[in-house]
Amino acid sequence: MKTADILRAAARNSFRSKLRTTLTVLSLFVGAFALTLTTALGAGVSDYVQRQVATLGANDILLVSPAATTSTSDGPTEYDPDGRQQSGQATPLTSGTLLNQADVDTIDGIDGVRRVDAIDQISVDWIEASSGGARYEVDINPTSSIGQSDLVAGEQLDQDSSEAQIVLPEDYVSALGFEDADAAIGQKVSLGYTDAEQAQQQVEATVVGVARASLFAAGAGTNSALTAEVADAQAVPGQPRAWPIAVAYLDGSGSGGAVTEDDIAAVKSDLQADDLAGQTIEDQLGVVQTVINGIIGVLSTFAVVALLAASFGIVNTLLMSVQERTREIGLMKAMGMSNGRVFALFSLEAAVIGLLGATIGALAAILVGSAIANVAADTLLADLPGLRILLFDPVNVIAVVGIITVIAFLSGVLPARRAARQNPIESLRYE
Template identity: 75%
Template sequence: MRISDVFRSATRNAFRSKLRTTLTVLSLFVGAFTLTLTTALGAGVNDYVERQVATLSTGDILLVSPAASADTTDGPNEYDPEGRQQSGVGNPLASGTLLNQEDLDAIEAIDGVRQVEAVSQVSVDWVAASTDPDSRFELTINPTSSIGRSDLAAGAQLDQETGERQVVLPEDYVDALGYADAEDAVGETIVLGYVDAAQTEVEVEATVVGVARASLFAAGAGANAALTTEVADAQTVPGQPRAWPLAVAYLDGSGADGAVTEADIADVKSELVAADLAGQTVEDQLGIVQTVINGIIGVLTAFAIVALIAASFGIVNTLLMSVQERTREIGLMKAMGMSNGRVFGLFSLEAVVIGFLGSALGALVAIAVGSALAGGLSQTVLADLPGLQILLFEPSGVIGVIVVIMVIAFLSGVLPARRAARQDPIESLRYE
């Protein structure tokens, strides 16, 4: 019997008992359906996270803050006029322990750090279009806009070198400020209102250079260095030293083409610890989020695996019964010269056929249902996160699920196939 004949015979024999085979295929369908969805969920979330991280960092920066060290003595800490300021001192807009100029100097002195930028946290009360200054809307300024890149719907990124005040507006402010669309808002002048350190209301004008989509890691409007510095200076209490909640350390790399390596990051982090500072990459900050997401996906995947294990017993049962029912047929095939290997291959292929049908059917239905579900969620629950495709069906992932289930089916069919191959042809022909 040729190999092609073995394939055709295996496919035909798989459906000799249609009900039994159909039930086995359906049990595989459940596992394939669940596994395909969880794989797509993991791919979709991780793809979105990676794209968002790329807007904040190219891998060569550390976000530096005061270390979370505390005095272990009982009672309040002793006042140190030369020490770090706390929230409400010097910069009433920040919270927690703040960096001072001495900290910035210490960061800059670390070998491997080429540049340090302090991140100023400023407060803007409202924004209005210059053509209608009485229609005011609350606005927050994203403090990381000076180090990141926005996910733009229109316009350009902020120019941190210019002395002109620039703003990147959130997309949901376009209609509120009376602009026809995102493109229409680019180049327009807006008015920002805030209160300075003397509690005086101040109004400044800024140019809209871009409109940004909502992002998982960047909330509020973006402001360039010129605007942020101006507002921060105005809101600093006179006579008090400047303080910052965060600083950005730009690193020199020792890798190929100046790329920053893990070793470079580890060396700078250790130097920061010695200076009572803490450094984190953007990926470090996302570690907890990704751990939670991967944990949820892992639980869902476990359910799929349990379903597949149950289905594998169904395959074993189906093929064992098939071997028993076809005992005389097996004896006849072996009497006509079919080798043990071909008999083993015939029954193994039957298992693989069942595995392919269950996995392919489950994957196709998962893609259809998942695509519809993802489309609905993107218009409702996930409407504030444009660009997030919660279920991303990658061809490699779908093919991987099908292959894995076919392998499980093959392994499940080894015992029945081995039993069929080892049968004695004479005894099989006598079987009633």
């Protein structure tokens, strides 16, 4: 019997007992369905996180903030006129404690730091279209001067331009009276803020881009010219300047000046010695990614348990098939079919069952998961545009189908081995 004949016979024999095979396929379906969904969940979240990291710039920077120290005294903390100021405004990348000029000078003096930029955090009261209309509250993202926005339309901020520029959040476009994101590009908006003397001031800015919200880019983005103008107006005369975060640009010791892990670790150590904390963007996401991976791991465990249960179903199905076809096996071997061919025939029957269950389960997961992802994007995840919670990568789907098929094939080894070792004479006498 040729290989093609064995394949055709295996596919045909898999459905001799339709009910038994259908139940086995259904058990594989459950495992394939669950494993495809959990794989898609991991791919969707990882893709979103990687895109968020990409929006915050290159890997040669450290975001530096005051270290989180715990006071050991039982009473109130003594006032230090040269100490760090406190701010009630916190962001995903900053804490309530502010850096002072001494901190910035310390960072700048650390070996391996090429340049340090202190990031001003400004407060804007409202925004409106320069042509008039309603005014809306708006927050300014303090990291917009170092990162790249996830743009819907327009261009990134030009930090070297002397013109005041702004990147609008996507949900402000229609509110400010613009027809769509493209129509907002090049238009003027007015920003109102309160200066250090509690007087109301306005500044006009040009809309250069419209951006989606993200993990780190909540609020509008402003370029250095606009940020500096408002920050100078809000600085209290005689009071030392303070910043929520500073960006340390690193020199690299790697090939072509690339920043290595050792470079980052050395700067972090020096910062820690000066009561400062330096973090890469990956560090910021480490805890989130760990929690997500843990959840995905638990869900995947349930899928694996379902597959293990299904593998026992395959063993049972094929053992019963071997017993029912004992005389047929004896006849095939009496006509010259080798033990290897008999083994291959029954092993391939298991693989056919696995391939069928895995394929149906994966396709069902893609259909159901795509519908869930679309609904979630418009409802539960509407505040995180660009996040597709279930991302079905063809490579991952094929891998899931392949793994389940291999598991099914291995499950069929025992019954196939039993069939291959049968004595043809005894098998022909079997009643």
